[in-house]
Amino acid sequence: MERVDKIESLTPNSRNVNIVAKVVSKSEPRSVGSQYDQSQHQLAESLIAxxxxxxxxxxxxxxxxxxxxxxxxxxxxxFVKVFRGKMQLNLGRYGKLEITDEELSNVNVENNLSEKTVYQGAARPGGARRRGWSPRGPRTRFGSE
Structure with a gap:
């Protein structure tokens, strides 16, 4: 791992993320069904900082x-994925996770990127452009009656 990213620099489109972080908390695993092959998998969320x-x-x-x-x-x-409007870090098929002896004592849990709502696409407040919307109003055809 050459470059080490900082958590504050992550965006909803971050890919090839390399991080060294401390595990602050970990949820109990739960069973979920795969959307691809309907098989059962275990899933847990962990807060890292x-x-x-x-x-x-x-x-x-x-x-x-x-x-x-x-x-x-x-x-x-x-990579970062937005799930239900919140950013999450995922390993995916090609990601790697290992325990290291590196000490991280001062971690910042106040700047939790997963607690901030992320708006993507047409869901943006404040009148962001939406697919099919035109500033000139509805599209009409002329000359064919």
Missing amino acids: DETGAIQLVLWDENINKVNEGDTVKISNA
């Missing part, structure tokens, strides 16, 4: 038992 901020990390199946509260993790090739 560095000195710049915090974000929810989604853990699937075998990665759930790799981490515990208080661990420092090194995450490489992850």
